[in-house]
Amino acid sequence: MQRLSITEIIRRIESEELFEAVASDYSFTLKIDAYEPYVCGAVHDGHQFRRELWENCLHTEYDRWFEEDPCTKEFVKSHPIVIAGCDSRFEYDLNRDPDNAIYEDAWGKQLWKQPLPKDQKDRSLSKHTSFYNVVHALIEKLESKFGVCVVYDMHSYNWRRWDREVPVINLGTANVDETRFANEIESWRDSLSKLQLPHEIVATSKINDTFQGNGYFLKFITKNFKNTLVLATEFKKIYCDEIGQTIYPEVVAAIEEQLRVKVKEHARAFYTVHNM
16 A cells, blocks of 8 residues: 555546555545446544544543444455545544534534634644545546446444334435436345344345435535435444444454445446446
8 A cells, every 4th residue: 555645646546547545644545456337435434533632532532433433444345446534533524514524512422622723623624625536536537437436335323322123234315316226226225135144133224214325425426426326325333342342353254245246246237227
């Protein structure tokens, strides 16, 4: 993996070069092993939290981990194009628009002892801007090359805060063209419902049950690229102990191994239908 500036990352995308890089400020990674009409994203995978923020933060390291989406990059690591955040959403949230990307409070608890100075906010927001400059360049390249694209927007969620049974996988589709892409949405839901998981976990999958797909990553791409479908895919945190902060590697591996096939098959079918 190389360390590259945003300008160099975009130049390489425009030149259709193959590379794996971390942004020069270590805010996100991008791997391109081949130019294919699909992308895997994990914007909440990151856990980094820069040191100058530590003393001012009221949330503990565990509080932050609890609300992040650990292992979501791991789920899709084998695919040819993977973009993933490295920084914690508690510094800035890549799945929120720039005006709301820096939390004042988080899940009902004040985040900062003292309001963040402008220079600290600006430093975080510059990373948010850089990420989306790269996302724009990447999807623009893929749409121009293939005509269409599909993005698998991977997330996870904390099921313990719900007081009812919730699905193992939720697809949020309220902000995509549910008419045009109805078959692809349903086929993705159905494919995920057939995951074989350890410990007799039944892979229930529903659409807009717990979340509706209101994230900025999805909205940004959908607004700017009319031929790209973003599938916001939320996994219930059945792959870890939310309270004990323990990852279950056998569950993570089972998801990753099956998504190697399922994502590729779904993307191929999407391209066959929509590449007009």
